[in-house]
Amino acid sequence: MTMDPSFLLMLSNLLHLHNHLDPTSSLLSDSHGPSTTAGISPTATLSSTSAAPLLFFTIASVLSYAASLRSSSSAANDQNKNSNSNDPTDYSVSAFRALSTEHIWTMEAPVRDAQWRSSYGLSYPVFTTVVDKLKPYIAQSNLSLPTDYAVAMVLSRLAHGYSAKTIASRYSLDPYLVSKITNTVTRLLATKLYPEFIKIPVSRRRLHETTQAFEELTSLPNMCGAIDGSPVKLHRLPPDQELLNHPSAYRCRYGFPAVLLQVVADHKKIFWDVCVKAPGGTDDATHFRDSLLYNRLTSADIIWDKVINVRGHHVRPYIVGDWCYPLLSFLLTPFSWNGTGTPAQISFDAALMRGRSVVVDAIGLLKGRWRILQDLNVGLNHAPQTIVACCVLHNLCQIAREPEPPIWKEPEETGPPARALENEKSFYYFGESLRQAMADDLHQRLPSR
Structure with a gap:
């Protein structure tokens, strides 16, 4: 000694x-x-x-x-x-343990929440909301971590895009355990919390609030949402998928392997419908037609209790999209993709694209806040639930009015305009007539605004 x-x-x-x-x-x-x-x-x-x-x-x-x-x-x-x-910010369980000691209660709320957002992508109150809502389900899942630690680990992965191997090596954990916890928590977010936080605006109060806000933004009446698709980049395709001789099915319009996300957003950039059912090489129109939302709209399963009259046309609530979607009575698209047409049509297209901008911004916020969606490093089988889980968390943040991160920018969309199918002709003809009536009505009102 x-x-x-x-x-x-x-x-x-x-x-x-x-x-x-x-x-x-x-x-x-x-x-x-x-x-x-x-x-x-x-x-x-x-x-x-x-x-x-x-x-x-x-x-x-x-x-x-x-x-x-x-x-x-x-x-x-x-x-x-x-x-x-x-390493100024530890992003997983170790950071959570350090922050969750009693000194957190003596911290000023803005400082505390800033630390929480830096580590987990959301403030401490929103974090506790997620934990409280998932706790009954996680307790039944036989995970080897308490609910708050498990949620902290998964949020750190989603917010910073770390792979399971990275977190496992950094904190001396088993990579299999990290993957198991991630899969469990994202599955619960995508199934148990989805119905509570991703809802079609059918109630009279919410429908009125949504359509009124869109009309203030666009001057177009009864708009209730904007739809768009976005490829979510896959870190890699598994070998067994490549052996199917269909790797091109996953190659999106930007050239990388992806799965396709479809969302409908309201004026607050809150998603009220989410669908992940297609590989990245699928076009937006095909993905839309394969979605539950399309089936519900075409079968009139969704009841929107609000009808207005525009030049003799009964206008029910509708969503708007770009030219990659088909023109239908419940989905209005621009007259032209290159800015041509009559003055009334050009004015209508500009107004419609202002409404569509909310969904573009919402997707940008989604990928900016949950950076794992910029390069998705989970197994292909778990990709859809991970994407939907991020959409649920996005809505939680928007509802809680969390500070918005820098928006993730995607390249401008290109591609031929979508055409209506034979079984959609009646929806198309009604939508065409309705769109022209709304364009004429808007053009007439423009000088008096």
Whole structure:
């Protein structure tokens, strides 16, 4: 054992004090050499027959041990500070454990929430909402982590795009465990919380609020949502998928492998419908026709209790999309993709695209807040539920009015205009007549605005 210099000095001082008090039993006699600090032998000290030196040696040992503890604690704190300065934000369970000690309750709410958003993509109150809502389901899932730790780990992956292997190696966890927890939490978000936070606006109050807000934005009446598709990039395709000789089915219009996300957003950039059912090479119109929303709209399963009259046309609530979608009575699209047409048609197209801009911004916020969607590093089988889970969390953040992150920008869409199918002709003809009537009505109202 190496003797600490401070300990030796302390022991020397105590022994000198002992000699002063009891010179007849001096431990610093000539038989033990000169009275220097370096010449003191701990074994000689312990062999003394006097109780006094043993008492002093005990006191010295205790003090030295306490000093060494303080020194070790200080060194550990310095090491942690240095570690934190090298990696200012820990993004998983370790960060959660550090933040969730009692000192969080003494922090100012803005500072606390800023730390939470940096680590988990949302503020502390929204985080606790997610935990409380998932706790009953996670308790039944036999996970090896408490609910708050499990949710923290998954949110850190979604917010920063870390792979399971990265988190596992950084925090000495089993990659299989990280994947299992991620799959469990995203599945619960996509199934148990979806009905509560992603809802079609059918109630009279919400429908009126939505259509009124869109009319203030576009001057077009009874618009209740905007639809768009977005490819979510896959980190890679699994080998078994490539062996199917259909890798091109997943190659999207921008050239990378992806799955296709379809969303409908309201004026607050809150999604009220989400669908992930197609590989990235699928066009928007085909994906839409394969969605539950399309089936519900064509079968009149969705009852919107609001009808207005525009130049003799009964206008029910409708959604808007770009030219990649077919023109239908419940889905209005621009007259032209290149800005041609009559003055009334050009004005209508500009107004419609202002309404459509909310869904473009909503998708940009979604991918800006949950960066895993910029390069999805989960298995293909779990990709849809991970995307839907991020949409649920997006809505939670929008409802709670969380600060909006920088918007993820995607390239401008290109492609031929979609055409109506034979079985959609009646919807198309009604939509065509309705669109022209609304364009004429808008053009007539423009000078008086």
